[in-house]
Amino acid sequence: MGNREDLMAGAKRCLYEKGYGRTTARDIATASGVSLAAIGYHFGSKDALLNAAMIEAIGEMGASLGEVVVAANQVSEDPEERFAAVWEGLRDVFVEHRGLWAAQFEALAQAAHAPELAQAFAGAQKEGRLGLSALFQGLPVVVDSEEEEVRGAFYQTLLAGYAAQWLAAPDLAPSGQDFLRGLRLVSGSVLNPG
8 A cells, every 4th residue: 555545544543443533643644654744745634634534434334334234135025124124234333333433423523613524524415315325225326316315314314313322322222123113103103193
């Protein structure tokens, strides 16, 4: 690998181990085995590097999410069973990527004061929603439409809420069956009130 790739790998390692706010340029340089000056040369700033590393790491985590969905789609032909299986499988993804989930929440809290970070998250938002829509439907891709973006936003909201609950108290995070039951209860009271 070259210096740029080493810096990216080091920054991702720091995100997982130290989080977004506590990672310094020196931490990244040490983790990557590259000089401090290389950060400015290749990325312009530590923040630009961390933002790029965050987006790349989220993409890698997306691949893990995809594997969970593929496995869930093989569990059964029944959409309800597949839905529950996805949420059960996500627990392993949360364990594997715990540091990244924590860093994302940390970074989101700082985004209001860091326009470049807010812009990086906003830029990845639509792509993430379309990707989640495709994943949860067991499709390789979906058409870029308002319907698919809304579907993806729904899954994105569930996923972020699940991540927050899991980070706070893993033993109290809902199971796949809890998700399915909640979906039935909410859709029944919203779509079929009375």
